[in-house]
Amino acid sequence: MYCSSSVSVHLLRGAAAIGLIFAAFFLSSYGVVWSAMAGIGAVVLLRGCPMCWLMGLFETIKQKGHANERMGQ
Numbered sequence: 001m002y003c004s005s006s007v008s009v010h011l012l013r014g015a016a017a018i019g020l021i022f023a024a025f026f027l028s029s030y031g032v033v034w035s036a037m038a039g040i041g042a043v044v045l046l047r048g049c050p051m052c053w054l055m056g057l058f059e060t061i062k063q064k065g066h067a068n069e070r071m072g073q
Contacts, residue, residue, distance in 0.1 A: 004056065007057070007061060007064065010056060013053075017041075017042040018042075024038035
């Protein structure tokens, strides 16, 4: 449910979301609309809150570990 296709994709989504969170703070001086758009973009990339993203990261790592066990690695 939370998992991405790979750990690297999940980490890239997290890095982009962190960038948007910082942008939301810096854009607040330009208006609420730009700040809100950056914040909403971060929530979409995180698929919820930061804790949801972290749980998804753990699930992705866990899923990849089970896939490797099934392949005999």
